[in-house]
Amino acid sequence: MLALLSWWTAVVVCIAQTTTTDADSLLEGQRVGEVTVVGRQTFREVIPSQTLKGKDLERLSTHNVADALRYFSGIQLKDYGGVGGVKTVDVRSMGSNHLGIYYDGVQLGNAQNGQIDLAQFSLDNMEEVTLYNGQKSSIGQSASDFGNASSIYLRTRVPFFPDGERERWRTRVKYGSSDMLRASVLWERRLSDRLVMSANGEVLTASGKYKFRYHRTAQDGTTAWDTTATRQNGDIHAERVELNLHGRLDEGSWSVKAYLYNSERGIPGAIVNNVWKRGERQADLNTFGQAHWHKNLTELLSTRWTAKYAFYDTHYTNRDETTLPVDNRYLQKELYVSTANVMDLVKDRWSVALSYDFRWNHLNSDIFRFTPPTRLSNLVAFATAANLPHVKLQGSLLASIIHDKVQGGKFKGQTHWTPALFVNVYPWQNRVLSVRAFVKRSFRMPTFNDLYYTDLGNASLRPETAMQWDLGVVLDKRFTTGWLRNVKLQADGYINRVNDKIIAYPKGQQFRWTMLNLGKVDIKGVDVEAEATLEPVHDWLITARVQYTYQDARDVTDERDAYYRDQIPYIPWHSGSAILGLHHRQWDFNYSFIYAGERYNAQENTPYNHMQPWYTSDLSLMYGFSVGKTLWRLTLEVNNVFDQNYDVIANYPMPGRNFGVSAELRF
Helix, strand or coil: CHHHHHHHHHHHCCCCCCCCCHHHHHHCCCECCCECCCCCCCCCCCCCCEEEEHHHHHHCCCCEHHHHHCCCCCEEEEECCCCCCCEEEEECCCCHHHEEEEECCEECCCCCCCCCCHHHCECCCEEEEEEEECCCCCCCCCHHHHHCCEEEEEEECCCCCCCCCCEEEEEEEEEECCCEEEEEEEEEEEEECCEEEEEEEEEEEECCCCEEEEEEECCCCCEEEEEEEECCCCCEEEEEEEEEEEEEECCEEEEEEEEEEEEEEEECCCCCCCCCCCCEEEEEEEEEEEEEEEEECCCCEEEEEEEEEEEEEEEEEECCCCCCCEEEEEEEEEEEEEEEEEEEEECCCEEEEEEEEEEEEEEEECCCCCCCEEEEEEEEEEEEEEECCCEEEEEEEEEEEEEEEECCCCCEEEEEEEEEEEEEECCCCCCCEEEEEEEEEEEECCCHHHHHCCCCCCCCCCCEEEEEEEEEEEEEEECCCCCEEEEEEEEEEEEEEEEEEEEEEECCCCCCEEEEEEEEEEEEEEEEEEEEEECCCCCEEEEEEEEEEEEEEEECCCCCCCCCCCECCCCCCEEEEEEEEEEECCEEEEEEEEEECCEECCCCCCHHHEECCEEEEEEEEEEEEEECCEEEEEEEEEECCCCCCCECCCCCECCCCEEEEEEEEEC
16 A cells, blocks of 8 residues: 555656646635636536536525435436435436445445435535536546446535635524424634635434325225325434535645534334334444645646545344344444546646545444455546547546455455546537537446345355446527526437346345346436526526436346336336526525336336326525624425325335425524
8 A cells, every 4th residue: 555655656746637626716716606716717528517506505495415416317316205214316227336426526435335325415515516427527536436337526615705704604493394403503714814614513303204195006906005194213313513624725725524424313114014113223423534635736737635534333223023123233444545646748638647546445243143344445547638629538447456355364356447438529619519428338346235244145246337328419508688698408318238237136035135146227318408597687587497307227137037128116217307496686486396207116017016107396485684794594495385195115105295494694
């Protein structure tokens, strides 16, 4: 490890990047959404992204990152219901383990099961949420960024202070249905001309109780169940604390973050066999610290270094009387070091990059016969980008060298190569219209649970591999006169093919399963998104955003299977969302709509497994005013206005009509 770091220190002096990140530019006087600074235009953006920024996030009736992601095209959210319910994301039917999630530039990891519960990340201090298909369109990134089929980037606020201002406070209190109470405080302080800090704390508590209708039809068409009940064991109590330091250097920047999330919650479970309440509980203590340093060494050379240490403590208990009692604790540790370096060979025309990541993961548990596994990951990426008058190109090649071992054994290694090529063509000089395409190979390693979980794991599993093809077009036009301010249209058609899909099969007894590489999935889809901003009269602003997704995701594993060429579970053929905002002086009115079409909850597409389409409509009304130097904002929201009964996951009923009121104070 030390030898690798020493070698990279030598490499840094001759390889670098000329442009800074968004966070870096903020330290130099830019604040997204409030102050616009015209600076040097980076030419490395090849594939446009889907983004929701601070003001858009505030206007939505959303509590956490997972709720906000529902408004992106190509995304399917698995939501198990309630304020504290687990929420994971699947992009373009690839599976959540093919998705990389980055928090202020550093990937969130979970080597145990590969799932990141996005309900744990609040929008209270979030500046921007961005989705990239393929990978981020910058070559000056960590090696792990090149390895994901899709990526989500979460960026928190960087404090900005006008001349003379040194301190800022913001507090929010929200009360809503299910006895939900959420309170947060944000404190920002300028320590010097080159150093700012922020501290953010949040408390969430809720009973998780809500009324739902349970209606099920037998195979002969008769009604098997039709009753109304109250959701139980969905309570949660959680605290989140985050501390940040941001410093500015000559031609560079640095930052340090400390994060803690602590929660204790019930797991409502599925409503099956006339069981309305479960005895499952889960407590999480997630902590990590990360640091980032970036420096422009010359006009053509720069480097960035990142380090992180994370510790996750998960305590799971099950006191259901119908099953054997369970009381297990999982302890996961992660160490991560990364460096990314870019050099301009031809200024503003051609650049190359070399990145290296080292990650150490270890998992321990008090499960009987559990053998603690350790994983060492070394990732090396080479990338290049070219900016021609009408064409942008980006190519990369990632080598992933993974070594696993269990306690008392030897490290077993494997190497995987993942190339990618991105092209963006601009037919006209003004770049209003662009045509983009990419092809990429990606893979995902089996998780520790897949490989080593007692009575479940299979140590000989192969990684999943996937190929992605994408072809899209973007029209982005801004107007300086007239009532139409800007319009943006983008559409993408794509094909994904997944091999060696990791799936679970019963191995003879009801509660004993084995993991096998048997699956092959062919995915074809279309994503369409449209945005517009209108100003029909002075002081009136209308914003609109619409997205539609079509996905055909077929299981093509074995022609002998009864479900051969059936749609894979929980992927609707049609889905979409819409956001409409009306803004007049201190008033904001917002309407949001989400739709998911018919789908199936099991591998076989039979009438018994069929799930009806569902949709929800949410409304929010905001009013802002000032008293002296204090700014107030009051919000009233109504979610699921038409009180639709629906399940995102079968037998996990979602809340009906629910309400929320909040007050925000800034000074």
